[in-house]
Amino acid sequence: MDGGFRNDHSSSHSTTTTMVARPDDEEMRNMIQGPGDVEWRYEMRRECQEILPNLWLGPFVVSKSLDTLRQLKITHIVCIRDVKEAFSVRPRFQEHFTYMVLDVEDNEEQNLIRVFPAAKQFIDEALASDGRVLVHCNGGISLSPAFVVMFTMQHFSISWEDALHYVQNRRYCISPNGGFLTQIKEYEAIYKASQAVAAYPPAAARSVARRKREDEDGDGDDREDDRKRALVSTEAELARDSDAMET
Known part of the structure; x- marks a missing residue:
């Protein structure tokens, strides 16, 4: 399928654009390199990692632990799943958290660029209201990382390569499929064009x-x-x- 989305307990706020002051080049390079004191272990792929302040990325297993979500003070959850996984990868605690559910196939033909803006708006609004967001798919390897890389790229106004390295250096196990990588590259030109149009009237x-x-x-x-x-x-x-x- 081409990818649809459903909001559960979603707010009715208008579109929010989060303006971020971009760090200088040296600071940005250091941020892309990530924390140097973290030793990645295999079992960490079953955990979630904080990619941006208050934005976490991980696998579905994290979203099943109410204790973990409360410990992280999560308020919003983006649940990204292949439609075939809907019976298991689904919101578990709708009375506690605001969910967005995205039905997206994890294959190279899936159109992410069409689905991403709704996810970005949801995350922007959550962060703007001092919320804490968990973005997850089943394994936290390909689907959800692709969305977080695109979000990070636009958040800092950086290249797709820098955004990919930024996220990889915080969650080492990510590996978006080839089709997703192609769309991540294409999205760089799209978001830069939108920024140029917003800054200067045509x-x-x-x-x-x-x-x-x-x-x-x-x-x-x-x-x-x-x-x-x-x-x-x-x-x-x-x-x-x-x-x-x-x-």
């Missing part, structure tokens, strides 16, 4: 606005000329009337 719009101002100015000049011509015409008629009366 040339066509500026041109229309300029022509509108010129037309308004021109209309004003035309109205003044019409007024002057009408005044001259009226004076001429009065003069003719005066001559007629004298004769």
Whole structure:
């Protein structure tokens, strides 16, 4: 399937855009390298890791532990699953957390770019309200990491490669499939274009606005000329009337 989403206990807030001051180049390089004091162990793939402040990435098993979720103070959960996994990979504690459920196939033909904006809005709104978000799929290896890489890329305005390394250096086991990697690369151009459009109105719009101002100015000049011509015409008629009366 092409990928659909469902909100459970979702809020009705309007779209939120989180503006982030980008660190300088040296600080960003250090952040991409990740914490140097973490020794990755195999069993850590069954845990979740904090990728950005208050944004966690992990496998489904974490979302089944209410104690763990409470310990992490999670408030929002993005549950990403293949539709075939719906019977097991599903929200477990809807009375405690706000969920977004995304039915997305873990194959190279799946369109992530179409589904991602809704997930980004959900995460942005959660973080803006001081929430703590867990993003998970079944194994936390391919599906959910692809979304978090795209989110990180746009969050910091960095390249897809830097975003991938940033996330990998915090959750070493991630490995988005080839189709997802291709779309992650494509998304870099998409988000940069959207930022450029937001910063500067399109040339066509500026041109229309300029022509509108010129037309308004021109209309004003035309109205003044019409007024002057009408005044001259009226004076001429009065003069003719005066001559007629004298004769």
